[in-house]
Amino acid sequence: MNIKLPSWNDTSTRQAILDFVAKVSDPNNTDFVPPEERISTFDNDGTLWCEQPAVQGGFIMQRLTDMANKDASLRKTQPWKMAYEKDTSWINNAVDKHYNGDDSEIKVLLGGLGKSFADMSVETFAAMALDFFKHARHPKYNCSYLEVAYQPMLELLDLLKANDFTTYIVSGGGRDFMRPITRQVYGIPPERVLGSAPTLNFKAGDQGAHIMRGAGLDILDDGPAKAVQIWDRTGRRPILAAGNANGDIPMLQFAGGKDRPALRLLVHHDDAAREASYTSGAEKAVKLAQEQGWTVVSMKNDWKQVFSFQNSKKS
């Protein structure tokens, strides 16, 4: 385990993290927090691994394409049409419309996605996700999707584990898509992965008892839902929370509480050379971070290395 954050530059950000972990772990410090209360929560896409393009997007496109390949009648219907024709302009347009208050296309997208993964057992879906991670290659980095986690964040997870923190992933992405690989990628077991999820139904019959995926959405784990789910599933407030977007604000605000210290990390994508540079979808979070004194992690300035497959270099 790399618990000394070797892929971080020697900046005030790195020092703030080391200082916080040291003080809450020190029984002689007034900010000491007992080990069982050292809860940390991390957003996934854009915080623990890259989100441009979205990892789950690759999985979804593959499933839609597979379905359209098998069933010609789907090829003229969205969202299978765009997958079959490898034309993602429709999906970008649907998202743009959504942000402008028109949900007509996004509903077609979500409805199609719901149907594409419905009426199968959760274990069948897990096997499908595992198969994707085993074979698919990341379009930008041409590596396995299992390798696109940020090396400095992996080291931070190690540091927290070494100091008896219990870490949860709290993702806007699909919970059951991530669970099969979070232990391998992050050292985090499935029960500590929270995320968006479909309706689930119990079915008992001659083939045994199964949990089946429905076509609807049960949890959209973004914004206030992140804070609510953290309480709902853990009965705790985190003392360390990390995100990168507006949807992570409530989780960051919920960290700490009346008699607890808190470290709030906002990963800022400002590294066009090694990863990407964007604030779209993070405007409010960046503003609040300045106002509230949250700790902003600059990928460009704070990280020696972004991915394990890139060479380490001093900045």
Add this chain to the structure above:
Amino acid sequence: MNIKLPSWNDTSTRQAILDFVAKVSDPNNTDFVPPEERISTFDNDGTLWCEQPAVQGGFIMQRLTDMANKDASLRKTQPWKMAYEKDTSWINNAVDKHYNGDDSEIKVLLGGLGKSFADMSVETFAAMALDFFKHARHPKYNCSYLEVAYQPMLELLDLLKANDFTTYIVSGGGRDFMRPITRQVYGIPPERVLGSAPTLNFKAGDQGAHIMRGAGLDILDDGPAKAVQIWDRTGRRPILAAGNANGDIPMLQFAGGKDRPALRLLVHHDDAAREASYTSGAEKAVKLAQEQGWTVVSMKNDWKQVFSFQNSKKS
């Protein structure tokens, strides 16, 4: 830890438990299950602690009485009226009507209960539950409610922990009511307690960020919902599941799966002398246990001792 089940008589039930735990923990056994997959799930009321009268019932009555004492206008309205007048016939009648298909009174009850614990932060509610457990006495046994867990089941939890099982409580009762005391009573931390729960809302303001309880019910954790929640919150199937009522059937059915062994325990209340004798609400479960070969735990025959405050005696 009492990992040899000393409060259990030397019966085939005790042996079935010891044999199951031994085989799944033995790397040389064909039924070996890796430690991280050794998930066990227990119902709470009637399985881990006594349910006649319901522990949470005492908490609810106290809250309703407190509210009626403070606000005279509530005293003529149900459910505060029955609490203020200490007349529980109304509540029994409401439950009877419910089982006969008439939900009119039960809706009044649930609506009143929702309001009685709404619009407070989850932390305020947790403090209220803790206060109840600190002061209230059990009406039948005249002991603390913290002492009404079944001693043989506490030993079973210890046995499982010693064999690297991860145990979850999956209760029809209120999740946030139990969480503050499950570590003390059962050695189970709050994040491994599943149960019924109200709607929760995130609120951020000058007083900091809080999760507030709503008046509605988000999860009624009984029947199929138990199996669904187990998957939803853990991403696993249990290999050992224990319950005592019809509402536990789906959880027991979900245990094991295609290539996993499973032990399904059904606690049978047949001990009028030391606890209670009833099958009401467990008729289907008892029948299924016989048909499917589930392991029935007879309190009368399999337990040397029911509560730690009762003297141990050989049967």
